[in-house]
Amino acid sequence: MVSCSVTNCKNTSAKISKNKDGITFHRFPRDKERRKQWELAINREEDWKSTPSSAVCSEHFEAKDFYLTESGLRRLSLYAVPAINISPCQEPEPTISRVQPVEINPSDSEEVIQLKYKVHRLEIIAENRKKRLNQMWQGKRRLWKKYERMKCLIKHLVKIKKDKVIT
Ligand SMILES: [Zn+2]
Incomplete structure (x- = not known):
């Protein structure tokens, strides 16, 4: 046990x-x-x-x-x-x-009841995965924006450096 x-x-x-x-x-x-x-x-x-x-x-x-x-x-x-x-x-x-109780009919066999519980648990897991995926997707978008900002910054810095070299 x-x-x-x-x-x-x-x-x-x-x-x-x-x-x-x-x-x-x-x-x-x-x-x-x-x-x-x-x-x-x-x-x-x-x-x-x-x-x-x-x-x-x-x-x-x-x-x-x-x-x-x-x-x-x-x-x-x-x-x-x-x-x-x-x-x-x-x-x-x-x-x-x-999890919230699943709907059970009086005519459901033990097997059907167990399956209903299982399906319900799977739905919750799927829901959690969806949320995580969404978070990852948002994270990706944030990183992309950051990347664009950095690119812009680097361009700017390079330009400043070039200007300095010229003058
Ligand atoms: Zn415990």
């Missing part, structure tokens, strides 16, 4: 079903530096150390920290660090599993 390393979190793999609750467990990174980041982020007692079997549940990562593999598996991004719903003093934040 895997249990979440966040002190205030009671999620364990025995209690949680991935398809129904949408919660997954993620082991601490093997990379020393990133493991340290996680250990600090979950704010345990000072001498607490993660073990190879320690994990943090998906409730402590932002929805944007996840991506889907080509086969449809949900994975955590390489640089994700637990950040939300860690301390009771933190304002609770929506996670990838706490």
Whole structure:
């Protein structure tokens, strides 16, 4: 059984079903530096150390920290660090599993219900990707403008230099 390393979190793999609750467990990174980041982020007692079997549940990562593999598996991004719903003093934040409920008909089989949840989660991931793409697009436009400004500046400088050489 895997249990979440966040002190205030009671999620364990025995209690949680991935398809129904949408919660997954993620082991601490093997990379020393990133493991340290996680250990600090979950704010345990000072001498607490993660073990190879320690994990943090998906409730402590932002929805944007996840991506889907080509086969449809949900994975955590390489640089994700637990950040939300860690301390009771933190304002609770929506996670990838706490999506608005899908519409379920009385006639839906368990399989259909699970698929509906899955589709819904995929929609959220797609939405996040769209947002990121948009941000990147805006970033590109900003860089382009900056490039144009620099080009103009260089031309100007060259001109000044030439003028100086002449005089
Ligand atoms: Zn947890």
